[in-house]
Amino acid sequence: MFDFLIHVVSIAFIYGILALSLNLQAGYMGLMNFGLVAIFGCGVYGAGLIHYFGFPVFLGLPLALVFAVAMALFFARLGRRLSSDYWGIATLSVAEIVRIFITNLEGLTGGAQGISGLPLLFADLRPWDGVARLLLFGGVLVLAWWLCERLVRSNFGLGMKLIREEPQLARSLGYDIDHIRSVVLVISALLAAVAGVLYAHYLSFVGPELLVAPETFLIWSMVIVGGIANNRGVVLGAIVMQFMMAYVPFVKDYFELPSDFVAAARLVLTGGVILAFLLLRPQGIFPERIGDRHEH
Structure with missing residues (x-):
């Protein structure tokens, strides 16, 4: 049971970083990514490709960050040409195109079989390797939270919120909306790429099934449950949702349900939680804190 809890919390911490990344875009900028x-x-395959072609493992993170920045700038370019609603649809389409592209590039990405055998972090510390990974993920999560808090409480963060609420007013006050959106997308992409590298080395495997659309909506559910535009809340939302997902197999075993119940139940749970919170408590567990002091 101890190892299981370590595993669930470790995954929750990684998803917490992803939730913070999405929260910067959706919560503070109003970008429906x-x-x-x-x-x-970009993160998981940055780590995976470095291993696949036999390069030193430490090069995985820089490669992942380069991929992520390129993707973020591409999304930002799309945002200059599309309204917010169409931009959200476009990002979903791009993600699916990327997944199909990766699936069919067998010589480069391993195709549908993916890339396995990535080195496991702290494998030489057994039996305390799980705890060591948990501490690493927790440390990265705390650092990501601190950086997000510093950003949104700064004058730059004030500009983000103004653009979210009154874009025309922000433009009239001299804010470069396209530039600020690009910066936010790049920062959030760096966080997501770091989470991807950690996840790849935690699973010791990367494959296109990690990039399916339900994964994005799972991260959205974490943000909505915790409280959009509240960094503390979205981290809690990630932990709550991950524990709910982790205990679905126990429900299956208790009621002696077929194996395909797990995947279907997780999809239903994600959609049901999103719908329930949007209808009953759209502000989430921890609502956005209005009137926070901004650092100058």
Whole structure:
């Protein structure tokens, strides 16, 4: 049971980083990004490709960050040409195109079989390797939370919220909306790429099934449950949702249900939680804190 809890919390911490990444875009900028999984994929495949071609493992993170920045700038370019609603649909389409592209590039990405055998972090510390990974993921999550808090409480963060609420007013006050959106997308992409690298080395495997659309909506559910535009809340939302997902197999075993129940139940749970919170408590567990002091 101890190892299981370590595993669930470890995954929750990684998803917490992803939730913070999405929260910067959706919560503080009002960007409805439904393609975050594509940027996450830059992280997992950055680590995977380095291993696949036999390069030193430490090069995986820089490669992932380069991929993620390129994808973020591409999303930003799309945002200059499309309205917010169409941009959200476009990001979802791009993510699906990326997944199909990766699936069919067998010589480069391993195709549908993916890339296995990535080195496991702290494998030489057994039996405490799980705890070591948990501490690493927790440390990265705390750092990501601190950086997000510093950003949104700064004058730059004030500009983000103004653009979210009154874009025309922000433009009239001299804010460069396209530039600020690009900066936010790049920062959030860097966070998502780091989460992807950690996830790849945690699973020791990367494959296109990690990039399916339901993964993006799972991250959305974490943000909505915790409280959009509240960094503390979205981290809690990630932990709550991950524990709910982790205990679905126990429900299956208790009621002696077929194996395909797990995948279907997780999809229903994600959609049901999103719908329930949107209808009953759209502000989430921790609502956005209005009137926070901004650092100058």
